[in-house]
Amino acid sequence: MIIWDEKFSVGVEKIDDQHQTFFELINKLESLTHETNFEERLPILLNEIVEYAALHFKTEEKMMEAVQYPDLEQHKIFHQRIKDDIYMECKRIVEREVHAMDIIWLYNYMLDWIKTHIIEEDLKYKPYFQK
Ligand SMILES: [Fe+2]
Numbered sequence: 001m002i003i004w005d006e007k008f009s010v011g012v013e014k015i016d017d018q019h020q021t022f023f024e025l026i027n028k029l030e031s032l033t034h035e036t037n038f039e040e041r042l043p044i045l046l047n048e049i050v051e052y053a054a055l056h057f058k059t060e061e062k063m064m065e066a067v068q069y070p071d072l073e074q075h076k077i078f079h080q081r082i083k084d085d086i087y088m089e090c091k092r093i094v095e096r097e098v099h100a101m102d103i104i105w106l107y108n109y110m111l112d113w114i115k116t117h118i119i120e121e122d123l124k125y126k127p128y129f130q131k
Helices: 013-032 038-066 072-094 100-129
Strands: none
Touching: 013 038, 013 100, 038 072, 038 100, 072 100
């Protein structure tokens, strides 16, 4: 389970809230592996994750634009790349017979990108919201 804490705070309530929702969605992936009918529920959850990622990135980009964050274009490229990657991986997994191990793999994959992205990229815009 990933638990949100202050080290992930970008100093903007709306974005912190969305990151927390994202953590919850990723945790749901992990808990799904303990369910017997995970094959049926997985596509719904993955769809939710993909859609939430799109919504969240859009919100973040709009807010960065509002404070004229100078590296917005680069940040948008990272978002696009993450969106494409998650979509591809989710698609790849639902298109074949799903095993709990695949879900665990996807869970770790998503954990890894969200933590890295928040710590290494999102925190860079934090000072621009504190002016
Ligand atoms: Fe971001």
